[in-house]
Amino acid sequence: MVALLGSGSAQLLVLTNGDVNSDNQVDDADLVSILFAMGQSCPSGCPEDLNGDGVVDDADLVIVLFNLGAQGAPAFAGQVQSPQGAFSVSLTVRLGDWAGSAQQVKVQLKPVGRESDATVPIFEYRVSVGGTDTTVQLANLPAGAYTVRAFAEASGRWLRTEGKLITEVPWIFAVPTGANKVTVYWDEVSGATGYRVRWGTASRSYPNTSAVLPATARQHTVSGLISEQEYYFVVEAEYNGLWNPPSEEDSAIPHVGAIPWDTQDPNEIIPAVLQAIGEPTWQDVEILSPDELYYDQTSGSKSRTSPPVYFHPAGWITDERGNILVASAPRSGAPNNCHPSGPYVQVRAETEIAVGARGQFWVPPTAGVYSGIRVDDNTRLTTRDAPYIYFGISDIIEGGVYYMRANWGYLDSQSGAEVGAPNYERWIPFTKYNKKFHKPDRPVPMVGSPKKVLNHIPYHTSSAAQYGLIFEIEFIADVKKKQVVTKVRSWSATDDAGFGDPLFEKPFVLTAKEVRRLPNRESQLEIRQTVSIAQNRLRSQFCARTDTRFGLWRNFYGQRVPVGVGRIPIGQGIDLLPVQLMVLDGQRQRWVDWQVGRLLLCPSNISGAANYRDYAEWHRGYVWITTQPCPPLGR
Structure with a gap:
């Protein structure tokens, strides 16, 4: 049995009753079992007493007839593991057609499309459920679309019932990109089949909605906005028509002089940034954009690349290949x-x-x-x-210089050998997010590569x-x-x-x-x-x-x-x-x-x-x- 479920406010998953012989389907065998046990008293419970009222009667027969032909979902492949994500989803669970005492139910989740992959862990939650709605908090989930399967621990009566859940978008960033436009960036929800952006001029009110964007979309530019007006944005993900609740809110103010990040053109972006920071004649600059592209101008020559250096939650600074540049x-x-x-x-x-x-x-x-x-x-x-x-803003963003001694280059991620080590002491400038913020579960790019010789500030002069x-x-x-x-x-x-x-x-x-x-x-x-x-x-x-x-x-x-x-x-x-x-x-x-x-x-x-x-x-x-x-x- 399959149901589509949302996330955020509690959604309902009702376990289908009628499986007398515990073969995960409601069929003629279950009907025969009810007929042979008809009129039997079961004060301590028996499989044929489907509704838990202590007697096998017409009410149990009706349950089988109504659900005849229903097939339960198969068991997940894999091992149970505790989730380590950042999202919590409320799910309401109910035992179908049940008047008896509460039963132990397992709620299990796996990413959509990975149900049979034994290498992907199963996230499991246990809850006591009766014939009335019981809310379960599915905590610490990674962002994604999930197949949910719930079943009673005791055999008999209920099929393994399946639904779908999708968490909210884990991260969004709304940034002005023109006098009348804002570009919204977001991180993917694994398994999502589409996205949409919603916005308005008041916090928590989003009367405007974009068209449904493809599963590959990671940004969307909203045009036709009023300059100097603050707008509030959220992003929603869908799984085959099932929309999750809105992401966290972000706001932006379109204005004259905004950086045209949406162009991804270094010949437009770099001059705009230098103008914005009051240094239009400087020939050197390094920039990290909202979509984590790296813009570099060296002696007037402009380029756009992937970020060359990352800061890790564990405290390392590495290059894009994982080689350790700074071990702290x-x-x-x-x-x-x-x-x-x-x-x-x-x-x-x-x-x-x-x-x-x-x-x-x-x-x-x-x-x-x-x-x-x-x-x-x-x-x-x-x-x-x-x-x-x-200097820094609280524990969020920091910028300054750090010291590297002579003969420190980078430690090769495979061999551990010191590679590319200059024979001089130097200071390296940087700007970075703190590991506790921005995207705390993964490495984030930082600005200022210690491998770039032009970023070395050495003690070269005699003075x-x-x-x-x-x-x-x-x-x-x-x-x-x-x-x-x-x-x-x-x-x-x-x-x-x-x-x-x-x-x-x-x-x-x-x-x-x-x-x-x-x-x-x-x-x-x-x-x-x-x-x-x-x-x-x-x-x-x-x-x-x-x-x-x-x-x-x-x-x-x-x-x-x-x-x-x-x-x-x-x-x-x-x-x-x-x-x-x-x-x-x-x-x-x-x-x-x-x-x-x-x-x-x-x-x-x-x-x-x-x-x-x-x-x-x-x-x-x-x-x-x-x-x-x-x-x-x-x-």
């Missing part, structure tokens, strides 16, 4: 707890109107009197975190080798365009901090649906700044001690020069651009010095400062950059 990721631990891999400082602005941050940082050289970075050969896979300096490097990092979220831009500039430091032309200057652009919530007091999104150091994770409790007089980290390896935040902390010290926030003042954006209402330090017994300027004076004295493993305790 930017620190993004819980904001109110010390991360297990070593001390760091995190500053969170209490303001909820910030849409960007910028600042200048000094990083020490790797050798000489001012050296502050030490790396052992054996830390390639044992260090949890590479050294990072970055940099002696005095270190200066970075200017600017991190801005464009709410209307739904993108984040990280601009990175770098200079060699000198003894007088003279600034000439930058050695490196490039923007890294990531489209990001999450920034649509900025500014929004309910979202509690905050621009943050983190300067982290890395130590061996397994021995991190021995990596540093706290000087309670000044709240400074002391390193076991003696006095070395720390990273400078807004300052070059060598000699008499030289001031750089302090960390600032871009805030919204009505319709106007302006830069202001960072005023922090809360300063988080690890360990938590270090007290904070009232504002950034106070914090910066002593912050310079204890933030270290090292990937050296810690010595045994007591040394």
Whole structure:
């Protein structure tokens, strides 16, 4: 017996009664069994008492006659396994023609078309069901269209009854692509036979609907919209006419100057992006589009490719072939707890109107009197975190630079060998999603490939080798365009901090649906700044001690020069651009010095400062950059 079911609000699956002899069909044999047992009393139950009223009578005969010829669904092939998805579907189950006590019922699911594939697991749920409706929550399902089969654990009476379910679309992204149009992107629902886009000008109200789109569709452009009007969108998937409930909602504002992502033409998209970020003459840029295409301009030459680098939920950064580029990721631990891999400082602005941050940082050289970075050969896979300096929006999106030592290239995914390793230290710029957001169940592309030599910011000059490097990092979220831009500039430091032309200057652009919530007091999104150091994770409790007089980290390896935040902390010290926030003042954006209402330090017994300027004076004295493993305790 087959029924079509939706998902979301509970749908009904009624198990068909009448199978006296448990052969998964209602036929003449069942009819004969009823006739021979007619009038029998069954207070403790018997197979012929189909309705559970304690006696075999005409009511049981009618059940068989009414369902005569019904055939139950076959058993699934495969083994039962717990689902690990993100969706929950409500299903109402009822035992057909039943007046007796509740019975144990199994509800099993497999992807449509894979019912007989023993290599595909069965998702199973158990529930006690009677002759009235019982709602079952089918939790943790991956997105997809499913065949559902329900049957009583005890043999007899009910056929294995089948239905179909389809979950909601797992991810959508609505982005403006013109003055009067918005393009909606979505991830597939496995097994879906079609999609449709619905929209309107009020949240949760979608009076407009697209035509049914094919199963291969992953985007749809809605034209004829009013410029500067916010629109709200959902996507629905179907399985042979069965429509699932709407996806989560996303909104977008069509406007003049929107990036024409729907063209997929680098000759249109790259100039539009550079114009939008205020750098139309820059010759180099890397961009990740809403449909996860990678747009690159190098010395004016434009291209479009698949993303060259991915960030994995487990914390790895790999290339498209799975080769490990960085064996760790930017620190993004819980904001109110010390991360297990070593001390760091995190500053969170209490303001909820910030849409960007910028600042200048000094990083020490790797050798000489001012050296502050030490790396052992054996830390390639044992260090949890590479050294990072970055800004971020809460725990969602981050952008900045991270350090890679000389002779680190990438680890071949097959052999584990180090391949393509430059013989120089370098810093790599990046913009990325945090692993907890966007698409948390799979690797997501990031912007800024460490394999691209032109993205290497090395200590090549004699000045940099002696005095270190200066970075200017600017991190801005464009709410209307739904993108984040990280601009990175770098200079060699000198003894007088003279600034000439930058050695490196490039923007890294990531489209990001999450920034649509900025500014929004309910979202509690905050621009943050983190300067982290890395130590061996397994021995991190021995990596540093706290000087309670000044709240400074002391390193076991003696006095070395720390990273400078807004300052070059060598000699008499030289001031750089302090960390600032871009805030919204009505319709106007302006830069202001960072005023922090809360300063988080690890360990938590270090007290904070009232504002950034106070914090910066002593912050310079204890933030270290090292990937050296810690010595045994007591040394």
